[in-house]
Amino acid sequence: MVRSCSRYSRILWLLAAAALAPQARAADRLLYLEAQALGGYSSDRDKAVFYSNDRQEVMQKPSVGFDAVQKFSGDRGDFGSLAVQGRLALNVDGPGTAEPQLYNAYFKLKTRPADLWLGHNRPALGLSAALDSHGLLLPPLPMDGFGFDRDWGLGADRDCSWGDVKGSLTSGSGMSLHFNGNWLAAGRASRGVLSQDNYSAGLSVAHGKTLDAMGYHLMRDEPMSFTMGGADITGLWNNWEGRFEVLGGQRLGEPAYALLWRAGLNLGDEGRLKLEAQPVLLRTGSDTHHKLAGAVSYLVTSDLTCRGMYQYDRATDDHRVLAQMYYYLKL
Amino acid sequence: MRICALVLAVLLGLPWQAFAAVGCDLNDPDRDVARLFPGSTGFKTSYVSIKDKGADALLSRVEARLGDTFKGLYETIDVPYTIYEVLKGKEAVGHIHGVNQKGVYGGIQVFLALDLQGTIKALYFQKLTSRYAKALRDPKFGKQFEGLSLKDFQGYDVASGKAVDSRVASIKNPAPGAEKDFRSALRGVKKNLILMDEFVFAGERPKAPPAEKAK
Numbered sequence: 419m420v421r422s423c424s425r426y427s428r429i430l431w432l433l434a435a436a437a438l439a440p441q442a443r444a445a446d447r448l449l450y451l452e453a454q455a456l457g458g459y460s461s462d463r464d465k466a467v468f469y470s471n472d473r474q475e476v477m478q479k480p481s482v483g484f485d486a487v488q489k490f491s492g493d494r495g496d497f498g499s500l501a502v503q504g505r506l507a508l509n510v511d512g513p514g515t516a517e518p519q520l521y522n523a524y525f526k527l528k529t530r531p532a533d534l535w536l537g538h539n540r541p542a543l544g545l546s547a548a549l550d551s552h553g554l555l556l557p558p559l560p561m562d563g564f565g566f567d568r569d570w571g572l573g574a575d576r577d578c579s580w581g582d583v584k585g586s587l588t589s590g591s592g593m594s595l596h597f598n599g600n601w602l603a604a605g606r607a608s609r610g611v612l613s614q615d616n617y618s619a620g621l622s623v624a625h626g627k628t629l630d631a632m633g634y635h636l637m638r639d640e641p642m643s644f645t646m647g648g649a650d651i652t653g654l655w656n657n658w659e660g661r662f663e664v665l666g667g668q669r670l671g672e673p674a675y676a677l678l679w680r681a682g683l684n685l686g687d688e689g690r691l692k693l694e695a696q697p698v699l700l701r702t703g704s705d706t707h708h709k710l711a712g713a714v715s716y717l718v719t720s721d722l723t724c725r726g727m728y729q730y731d732r733a734t735d736d737h738r739v740l741a742q743m744y745y746y747l748k749l
Numbered sequence: 750m751r752i753c754a755l756v757l758a759v760l761l762g763l764p765w766q767a768f769a770a771v772g773c774d775l776n777d778p779d780r781d782v783a784r785l786f787p788g789s790t791g792f793k794t795s796y797v798s799i800k801d802k803g804a805d806a807l808l809s810r811v812e813a814r815l816g817d818t819f820k821g822l823y824e825t826i827d828v829p830y831t832i833y834e835v836l837k838g839k840e841a842v843g844h845i846h847g848v849n850q851k852g853v854y855g856g857i858q859v860f861l862a863l864d865l866q867g868t869i870k871a872l873y874f875q876k877l878t879s880r881y882a883k884a885l886r887d888p889k890f891g892k893q894f895e896g897l898s899l900k901d902f903q904g905y906d907v908a909s910g911k912a913v914d915s916r917v918a919s920i921k922n923p924a925p926g927a928e929k930d931f932r933s934a935l936r937g938v939k940k941n942l943i944l945m946d947e948f949v950f951a952g953e954r955p956k957a958p959p960a961e962k963a964k
Contacts (some may be wrong), residue, residue, distance in 0.1 A: 446794075447796070489795075494790065494838065495792050496792060496793055579784075582777070612776075613858070616877075616882060656854045687851075688856065689854065689855030690822070720823075
């Protein structure tokens, strides 16, 4: 693990240096500083915690990072973009360590039939293929092992007038890259363009042999069969938001199912205040449990958001309360 | 705990008043550019902010031309505006530009497709969650903006909603209950045209016109 962290640390610093390097064409690039402070209380551990999900999981922890997008263009227009997003997260519990984390790290090439990407990006499975949870406290299903928030590999996206189609072939190892015979092929098609139609409904399938990973930590070395299919729908209505996702199939060699519902209400001037509720039902093998979460977020300024979350996890009988200050500043 | 204190110190030391914001991108630029400019073959994306382009002096000029102050989450000085220069082969044929505008239910994203003279070819609402979204997105509503330019919107008062130009004055609210979002849309259009004039078209003219005030 030390070797793995060291390798990602080098990659992260190289990419950070590239992102922060003097800009030849400032107008081609966006660069943001990201910083967050996070803390809370877990009844299961009966003490203060400084992570939202698990100490070994990557999100969320106190961290400082950056988010950069560089466009590449020629005489005939844009032909590609590079996205790099990294954090240096602090593990406060136990021996304090700094953990370099790499999220987006991909090059996207525009071609006539589709956009092709290579690197570390979202695999084409479920709601998390379309929903950015990077700074949020409410956990998406990949945090419970139903797919990966990010994975190493390649993929293709095509936007159509009725929706979009995505496909990916990735390592099935999540945050870190391993070659133990692991792989994951995934595809998602959605109908409706959320920003235009105020709804989007998607169907996903995935199959492969994946590693049981939690952040940069491998729970097992051997890849396990992973087959998953699912449906998701997102809808917007006035100041209401609703998201629903169901996934079912096999993971870790056992039948597995997950149901997620996230309801949100935007309130106040400019929708600065957001209230959300999220019940989740999970089943792997014969183990069934649920999580109930409620969250509140407030946009203090356009770059500072304060969030709070309460979550009850039936599996560990844990009541958890968390507070987060999230800063996202354009440089 | 020392690490925790360090993070807090970093956060507290950041310039809290230095407002930054996320800009207004087309969600699917390939699809939208092809739809708004049939026959186009590509586009170039660039980012520009009032802060980078002219800082406080430019902000004051934009506010004077708009006839209103910039305020809230969507109108900070360093919002990175995304400008799409639309190409046919190697030749520019127009621009697409969007702005965030405060609406009844959060932000509305008001995109304009402009020809090289800054004349509106199409109005396009991207994010618009109001129950009246269907009426505001109706092609008949958008059609009323086609052929208009900043010159026509100069006499539009964003505070009162009154317009000097007869074509702007004749733009009809598509639904009685949508009055607030309708007025937000018109303010967004005028803001969009002014920003494009400052960011793109002013540089292509021999001399910028004097700042104008809404009547």
